Amino acid sequence: MRLVSLASSSAGNAYCVESGGRVLLIDCGLSWSDFKSRYGSAGFSLDALEGVLLTHNHIDHVRGLATLHRKLPEVPLFANLMTSEATASVLKMDEADFFAFENGQSFTAGPFTVSPFSIPHDVPDPVGYMVEAEGLKYFHATDVGMPLDSIGVHLADADCATLESNHDPVMVMESARPPLLKRRILGPRGHLSNADAADLVARFASPRLKELRLAHLSAECNAPAIAEREMREALASISRPDVILRILPPDSIL
Numbered sequence: 234m235r236l237v238s239l240a241s242s243s244a245g246n247a248y249c250v251e252s253g254g255r256v257l258l259i260d261c262g263l264s265w266s267d268f269k270s271r272y273g274s275a276g277f278s279l280d281a282l283e284g285v286l287l288t289h290n291h292i293d294h295v296r297g298l299a300t301l302h303r304k305l306p307e308v309p310l311f312a313n314l315m316t317s318e319a320t321a322s323v324l325k326m327d328e329a330d331f332f333a334f335e336n337g338q339s340f341t342a343g344p345f346t347v348s349p350f351s352i353p354h355d356v357p358d359p360v361g362y363m364v365e366a367e368g369l370k371y372f373h374a375t376d377v378g379m380p381l382d383s384i385g386v387h388l389a390d391a392d393c394a395t396l397e398s399n400h401d402p403v404m405v406m407e408s409a410r411p412p413l414l415k416r417r418i419l420g421p422r423g424h425l426s427n428a429d430a431a432d433l434v435a436r437f438a439s440p441r442l443k444e445l446r447l448a449h450l451s452a453e454c455n456a457p458a459i460a461e462r463e464m465r466e467a468l469a470s471i472s473r474p475d476v477i478l479r480i481l482p483p484d485s486i487l
C-alpha cells in the first residue's frame with residue numbers, strides 16, 4: 234500500500250491510496266488541471282483510478298469533482314446519502330452520479346475494502362475512512378471537531394494513518410479572524426487542534442501503527458514545527474518514537 238497526499242489544507246484536499254496498481258482517491262478538492270498534474274507526478278495513471286471517496290461536501294474537498302466526473306464518467310464516486318445530496322447541490326451534479334453507502338457498512342472497490350465511520354464536523358453526515366488492502370489498514374480522518382473515542386477505536390486498528398492536526402488554539406485566538414470563524418474552528422464541529430490530535434494518538438495508537446501523516450494544517454493558525462513537536466511528544470509519551478511522522482504540505486505531493 235502506498236499513500237500520496239496531493240493537497241492538504243483549507244485550500245484543497247486530495248489523498249491517494251494505491252494498492253496493486255489501483256488507486257483510490259479520498260476527496261477531490263483540487264481543480265482538474267492541478268489534480269491531473271499532481272496525480273501524474275505521483276506516478277499514477279488515470280486508468281488506474283478505482284474510485285473517489287468523499288468525506289464531506291466542503292468546497293476544499295470537492296472542488297474538482299464535477300470536472301473529474303465529466304472527464305472520467307466510468308470512475309465511481311462513493312459518498313453517503315447526505316453527502317451525495319449536499320455535494321450534488323453545491324456542484325450542480327446529479328445525486329444519481331454517486332454510489333451511496335451507509336456509515337458503518339463496509340464495501341469493496343477493486344482491491345480495497347472501505348469502511349466509513351462518522352465524525353463530527355459542521356456539514357451533513359461527514360465521515361472518515363478505514364481502507365484495507367494487502368492485509369494493511371489505513372485510517373483517514375480530516376475535518377474532525379472533537380477527538381471522540383468512536384474515532385480513536387478505528388485509529389487503534391490502523392497500520393498507517395492520516396489525521397488532521399489543524400491549529401494551535403492560541404494562534405487561532407490571536408489571529409485576525411472574525412469571532413464567529415474562531416468559534417467555528419474551535420467548536421465541537423470545527424477542526425482538530427494539534428493537542429487534540431496528539432491526545433487521540435496517545436490514547437489510541439496501537440503497536441501496529443507504523444506511519445502517521447498530519448493533515449489539513451492551518452496556514453495562519455499553525456506551523457509544521459509546532460504540530461510536529463506536539464505529536465512527537467505524544468508518541469514519546471507512549472514509547473512510540475519509532476512511528477514515522479510526516480507533516481503533509483498544503484499544495485505539493487508527499
Ligand SMILES: [Zn+2]
Pocket residue numbers: 242243246291293294376449
Ligand atoms: Zn477541509
Ligand SMILES: [Zn+2]
Pocket residue numbers: 289291354376
Ligand atoms: Zn470541512
